[in-house]
Amino acid sequence: MSKGSISSIDDKGLDALEARLREDLEYLCYPGKDWVPPRDQVTDVVIIGGGMCGMLAWLALTTGGVRNIRVLDRSPAGFEGPWLTYARMETLRSPKQLTGPAFGHGALTFQAWYRAQFGAAKWDALDKIPRPMWMDYLRWYRKALDIPVENGVSVDCVVPEGDLLRLHLSGAPEDSILVRKLVFATGRDGLGGPNIPGFVDGLPRQMWAHTADDIDFDALKGKRVAVVGVGASAVDNSAEALEHGAAEVRHLIRRSEMPTINKMMGIGSFGFTCGFTDLPDEWRWRFMQYSFSTQTPPPHGSTLRVSRHPNAYFHFGKGVAKTEKRGDAVRIGFTDGTSYDADFLILGTGFNVDPWGRVELGDAAGDILLWEDVYTPPEGEELGDLGRFPYLNSDFTFREKKPGSAPWLKNVYCFNYAASASMGKVSGDIPGVSEGAAWLSRALASTLYAEDVKLHWQGMLKYDTPELLGDEWEPSALEMDDAKGKVA
Secondary structure, three states: OOOOOOOOOOOHHHHHHHHHHHHHHHHOOOOOOOOOOOOOOEEEEEEEOOOHHHHHHHHHHHHOOOOOEEEEEOOOOOOOOOOOOOOOOOEOOOOOOOOHHHOOOHHHOHHHHHHHHHHHHHHHHOOOOEHHHHHHHHHHHHHHHOOOEEEOOEEEEEEEEOOEEEEEEEOOOOOEEEEEEEEEOOHHHOOEEEOOOHHHOOOOHHHEEEOOOOOOHHHHOOOEEEEEOOOHHHHHHHHHHHHOOOOEEEEEEOOOOOOOOOHHHHHOOHHHHHHHHHOOHHHHHHHHHHHHHHOOOOOHHHHHHHHOOOOEEEEEOOOEEEEEEEOOEEEEEEOOOOEEEEOEEEEOOOEEEOHHHOHHHHHHHHHEOEHHHHOOOOOOOOOHHHHOOEOOOOOOEOOEOOOOOOHHHHHEEEOOHHHHHHHOOOOOOOOOHHHHHHHHHHHHHHHHHHHOHHHHHHHHHHOOOOOOOOOOOOOOOOOEEOOOOEEO
């Protein structure tokens, strides 16, 4: 398995698996009938993001016969998503058996891919999926389905043009394209970016980094490193610093104790996946607010990866109030009045959801309806971060904050982490992502059909291929006895 290089995986086991996949798809009449009326120089759907969610959205749409699609990703081929960049965990958190982006095809699962190469015994012995191996699987997924991801292409801005959207591009053969529907399959930071706390304002940039940054861990050898937070990314970055020879790593944790229970894992089910978006606002908010407030603990293996080092420390009740440069050190002041000096600070503060963080949307970011515009939680359930999530329609599309201000937002689909407050965990996390893609593709296809309903009606009227050709029966004489009303 490759950790970073782009290499095609080709052995007899995978050849047989790919043959099985092709046969299964053929049996299911894949791809679906091409039914969308073409428009000159117009792409029906553009998907921003060629990682797991973007490729899965492409598969779901092509299964349904929507074929005029472009998938754009700014990363080099084989490096889409976080898996070989800022994701630094040793293994995935999700259980290995989950079907993930397989979209109902057993031959597309990670399990089938792994067994084809290493056999059943090694599969049974495997505990969790190694992170680089998950990227190898996604590379194979793209190859096996021949997904036409265009790498090195960025969408710089989106401008409405009549009932279409004009996307201005960088890195593509053309400067701009016209599209009917736009899907943001942009992952964990899909509608925002890294959460940078105000306490680093004024601190020289070379003295701190966010876990999403490209960190030079070799430069931290022999250094005192402080890590703010105790989520999965914070712990994984702490482990990287320790393994690269940091003199000490101290986790600075606002909470009074370590979170230990993943509440969402306890209630995950097909019912929750399908039923979440139909719940009243108060229940959707309650589930998400409680999950965020209790915090998902870091994986067991990741925590052990840190705690096995004698120079690793977890400090609870140490909320950071301010930071300042003191000589070559970072002076970190805590809310309890104490302080600590470090050589480097890593922010494990996660990502925020903020439409203004997406350059593609421009000023229209301010037109997007957010949860805080719609719902006021009861006392004890307040959570400002959650309030900034978009309040989506049931088909993943954005709503306008003020009717008529940006009607084109109904053509933009939020198929990423930011959809979770409205739709649940169906657009980013491995467990429910195939259900989310099926949902997205049905909704998008329904809208495309409705927009062209007059053309489809005319197609029905013009269709003149007979089922019967006149040679299926022989005319026979039929004489009526008019007086009796009977056949003679």
